Every structure is written in C-alpha cells, then in structure tokens.
Amino acid sequence: MNEDTNKAPLTEPERQMYFIEGCRKILEEQGVLGEGKTPVYHISTFGCQMNFRDSEKLAGVLESIGYRPVDSEKADLVLYNTCTVRENASTRVYGRIGYVGKIKKENNPSMIIGICGCMMQEPDEVEKMKKSYSFIDIIFGTHNSYKIAELLYTLLMNRKAKEKKPSLKTRVIDVQKEATGIVEDLPVKYDSSFRAGVNIMYGCDNFCTYCIVPYVRGRERSRRSCDIIREVEELAKKGVKEIMLLGQNVNSYGKGLDEKISFAELLDKLATIKGLQRLRFMTSHPKDLSDDLIKVMAKHKTICRHIHLPLQSGSSRLLKRMNRHYTKEDFLSIVKKLRDAMPDITITTDIIVGFPGETEEDFSETLDVCETVSFDSAFTFIYSKRTGTPAATFDDQVPENVVKERFDRLLNVVARCSATNASRLVGTEKEVLVETEGRDPGTDEQKQEIELTGRLGNNLLVHFEGSKDLIGEIVKVKIEECKDFYYIGKLI
Numbered sequence: 001m002n003e004d005t006n007k008a009p010l011t012e013p014e015r016q017m018y019f020i021e022g023c024r025k026i027l028e029e030q031g032v033l034g035e036g037k038t039p040v041y042h043i044s045t046f047g048c049q050m051n052f053r054d055s056e057k058l059a060g061v062l063e064s065i066g067y068r069p070v071d072s073e074k075a076d077l078v079l080y081n082t083c084t085v086r087e088n089a090s091t092r093v094y095g096r097i098g099y100v101g102k103i104k105k106e107n108n109p110s111m112i113i114g115i116c117g118c119m120m121q122e123p124d125e126v127e128k129m130k131k132s133y134s135f136i137d138i139i140f141g142t143h144n145s146y147k148i149a150e151l152l153y154t155l156l157m158n159r160k161a162k163e164k165k166p167s168l169k170t171r172v173i174d175v176q177k178e179a180t181g182i183v184e185d186l187p188v189k190y191d192s193s194f195r196a197g198v199n200i201m202y203g204c205d206n207f208c209t210y211c212i213v214p215y216v217r218g219r220e221r222s223r224r225s226c227d228i229i230r231e232v233e234e235l236a237k238k239g240v241k242e243i244m245l246l247g248q249n250v251n252s253y254g255k256g257l258d259e260k261i262s263f264a265e266l267l268d269k270l271a272t273i274k275g276l277q278r279l280r281f282m283t284s285h286p287k288d289l290s291d292d293l294i295k296v297m298a299k300h301k302t303i304c305r306h307i308h309l310p311l312q313s314g315s316s317r318l319l320k321r322m323n324r325h326y327t328k329e330d331f332l333s334i335v336k337k338l339r340d341a342m343p344d345i346t347i348t349t350d351i352i353v354g355f356p357g358e359t360e361e362d363f364s365e366t367l368d369v370c371e372t373v374s375f376d377s378a379f380t381f382i383y384s385k386r387t388g389t390p391a392a393t394f395d396d397q398v399p400e401n402v403v404k405e406r407f408d409r410l411l412n413v414v415a416r417c418s419a420t421n422a423s424r425l426v427g428t429e430k431e432v433l434v435e436t437e438g439r440d441p442g443t444d445e446q447k448q449e450i451e452l453t454g455r456l457g458n459n460l461l462v463h464f465e466g467s468k469d470l471i472g473e474i475v476k477v478k479i480e481e482c483k484d485f486y487y488i489g490k491l492i
C-alpha cells in the first residue's frame with residue numbers, strides 16, 4: 001500500500017472520487033492524458049440489462065478520469081463485463097479475450113485489459129483466467145464494480161513500482177465474495193438521452209434450482225426510495241422520456257430497507273414524476289406479483305401496458321422442482337387479474353425447455369399455458385446446465401434430441417400466438433418512442449425522410465418513414481401492417 005492509498009477516504013463515494021483524481025494525475029504524468037492527448041476505452045458487455053447498466057457506471061467513472069469511448073477493442077483500456085447465465089455466454093468471452101491478447105502482444109503492450117461481471121464471481125472461472133491469460137491486468141466481480149477507479153489506480157501504481165523493481169507483479173485481482181452496501185452518487189454515463197435504465201435493487205434470494213444468478217449477484221438489497229426518486233427526477237429534468245426500472249426480481253423491492261415501502265408504492269411515487277412519459281420495469285416474479293401492483297399499473301397512464309412475467313414451465317410438478325413457488329393455476333390467475341384490470345396489457349415471458357425430469361406430459365402443460373395465455377412474445381431457452389446450481393446435479397437430464405423436438409414445437413405455438421395478438425393493432429393509432437434509424441436508412445443524404453424504428457408502449461417495434469430529428473421523441477403512428485413481431489406504420 002503506498003502512501004497516497006493510505007490517505008484515501010474510507011467512506012464511499014468519496015474514496016472512489018479520490019482514486020478518480022489519482023488516476024487522472026498518473027495518466028497526466030505519463031503524458032497519455034492532457035495536452036491534446038486522450039486515452040480511449042472500450043467496454044464489451046455480455047448478458048442482461050443489469051450488466052448493461054453496470055457497464056454504464058463503469059463508463060461514467062472511466063470518462064471522469066479522462067478516458068473517451070471507442071467501438072473497437074484496439075483501445076488503451078478494454079473491459080469485458082461478462083455473463084454466466086448460460087454456457088454459451090462464457091464461451092463467447094474466451095474468444096474475445098484471446099483476440100485482444102493478440103492485439104496487446106503485437107500492437108500495444110501497455111494496453112490495460114480487465115474482466116468483470118458475473119463470470120468473475122465463479123472461483124473456477126477466475127482460476128482459469130489467472131492461469132491461462134497472464135496478459136489480463138484487472139479482475140473483479142459484480143459486488144465491487146464501483147471500485148474500478150481504485151483498482152485502476154492500484155494497477156497504475158504497480159506498473160510505476162515495476163519500473164524500479166522489474167520482478168514485481170502488477171496484476172490486480174479483487175473479487176468480493178459477498179455483496180456489501182450500495183454505493184450511490186458515482187459518475188454515471190447513460191447511453192441514451194431519451195431513455196434510461198435505473199436499478200432499484202440488486203441480487204436475488206429465490207434460488208430457482210436452474211439459476212446461477214443468486215450465486216453471482218448475491219442477496220437481495222434495495223436502493224433507498226429517495227435515491228431512486230432523485231435519480232428519476234434528474235433524468236426526467238434532462239429530457240429522458242422513458243425509464244426502465246431494473247432488478248432481478250423487482251416485486252420484492254423494499255425487503256431489508258429501514259423504510260417500509262413495497263414495489264407498488266415505489267411505482268406509484270415514480271409514475272407521477274414531472275416530465276416522465278413512460279415507466280417500465282423488469283423482471284417480475286409471479287410469486288411476488290401483488291394485487292396492489294396491478295392496481296397501480298392500471299391507475300397510471302405513464303406505466304407502460306407491458307409486463308414481462310417469466311413462466312419457465314407450465315407444469316406445476318416441474319415448477320416445484322425449479323423452486324419457483326407458484327403453480328400453473330397461480331400463474332393463470334395472475335394473468336387473468338392483469339387482463340381484467342388492463343385488457344390491452346402485453347404479456348411476455350421466459351420458458352425453459354428440457355429442465356431435468358421434464359416429461360412429455362409436463363411439456364404439454366407448458367404448451368397448454370401458452371395456448372391459454374397467448375403470450376405476445378416469449379424468450380424460449382433450452383435448459384443449460386450451470387455448475388453450482390442444484391439442477392446441475394439432477395440425474396434425469398433430458399436427451400438433446402427430445403429437447404430439440406419440443407423446442408421446435410414450442411416455437412411454433414409461441415410464434416402463432418404472438419402473430420395473432422400483434423395483428424390486432426393493425427389500423428390503430430399508437431404513441432411511439434422513436435429510438436433509432438431503421439433497417440435501411442439508405443445513402444441518399446438529400447432524403448429528408450428516412451426509415452425510423454420506434455417502440456410502442458406494449459414494447460413492440462414499428463418501422464415508419466420520418467425525419468431523423470424525431471429520434472428521442474414520442475410521436476403518433478398509424479399501424480398499417482403487422483410482420484408477426486413488428487409493425488410497418490405511417491407517421492401521423
């Protein structure tokens with residue numbers, strides 16, 4: 001520990017602000033920052049919206065040090081924010097690390113490579129990284145990603161010390177086993193000027209038997225409502241129109257807080273914030289979805305008429321083995337309550353095919369729920385064995401060919417239902433948040449009108465002609481054509 005580190009405040013966020021300053025000083029001394037010089041960074045993010053939100057926070061700190069973002073991995077600092085929810089998520093990361101290692105070796109030996117996120121909360125993966133990839137400089141997890149400035153400072157100081165003592169190891173590894181408190185008020189970068197994700201809680205206590213998240217994201221902890229309200233108010237003041245409230249299980253928001261507040265009460269407060277036009281949230285857990293929440297959703301026009309409600313399986317027997325704490329009947333009654341209160345609500349879901357022990361009878365229960373509910377869309381997954389989860393030890397794994405055949409049948413049912421549901425909006429006029437240029441903006445700069453892509457309140461996409469300066473605005477569009485899971489429309 002060097003002298004300057006000992007001087008660092010012990011409280012957060014002051015400590016990280018101190019190291020932000022410290023990093024900037026070192027980079028200026030080394031002549032890579034200042035006098036027209038700007039170091040560049042690249043963050044590669046894998047996985048869910050929680051991870052993308054964490055990457056926005058990492059970017060906020062790096063930019064306050066003085067780094068600027070680039071799209072390429074040919075940068076001075078490269079971070080991989082990893083996911084481990086399914087096998088393929090991990091394999092993809094190894095491919096990228098091999099590639100960037102080559103860039104460092106051949107073009108930029110002083111490049112800084114860091115890896116963080118859910119994969120780094122798995123001790124085996126950290127060991128593999130340590131052994132196989134000596135060129136990785138910083139390794140940290142999900143519980144202390146707020147410490148990026150302190151970890152970078154330590155690395156830069158280690159590199160300085162190595163100039164005098166070449167045998168010194170410079171690598172910094174800091175993976176915190178358990179999550180501690182929530183650090184607020186560090187610099188954040190929001191990727192969009194008109195919509196933003198806002199964390200309301202972290203972690204998950206549900207321990208579904210197939211899921212690795214509770215082991216890599218820790219126990220549930222909620223942000224204080226005053227911090228969430230302040231963040232949403234500031235974003236709305238800056239012109240952000242749509243907010244997505246994020247949590248592994250938003251319905252258990254408030255647990256463990258000194259203040260007594262439920263998710264429904266928080267949503268009720270946020271829905272009336274001045275300037276906010278759209279409020280969304282994910283992910284909900286059917287076992288915690290309260291009648292109060294349904295009432296609050298129906299009460300406020302700002303709350304989008306869309307809910308993502310993971311079913312996972314339609315078989316109550318399998319739901320028990322998954323430790324989901326609801327039955328097929330419970331799920332169907334929640335859907336009925338939602339539709340009674342909001343007939344135009346869009347319901348999307350997650351479904352796993354091939355969970356250990358799944359019989360043809362179990363699977364037909366899943367198809368039955370899909371037919372009964374007629375989901376507007378569904379994320380369908382083939383069960384992925386995750387080491388460390390109880391289900392990975394279940395000995396009745398379902399043969400691959402059986403799973404594949406079931407998966408195809410499920411896709412047909414889901415696609416048919418979502419196409420039928422989607423077609424109902426043809427001919428209606430809907431409010432659309434214009435998000436990006438469309439599929440083929442065309443090269444003709446003169447063209448005033450280009451194809452734009454926007455999102456309806458129900459979360460479905462619509463493509464229509466309009467001028468580029470509509471991006472970020474909420475406009476009215478007539479839905480003219482339905483293309484199964486997106487629309488073609490006309491600006492009104």
Ligand code: SF4
Pocket residue numbers: 204205206207208211212213214248249285
């Ligand atoms: S609710 Fe279940 S599936 Fe969702 S993150 Fe928690 S443990 Fe995983």
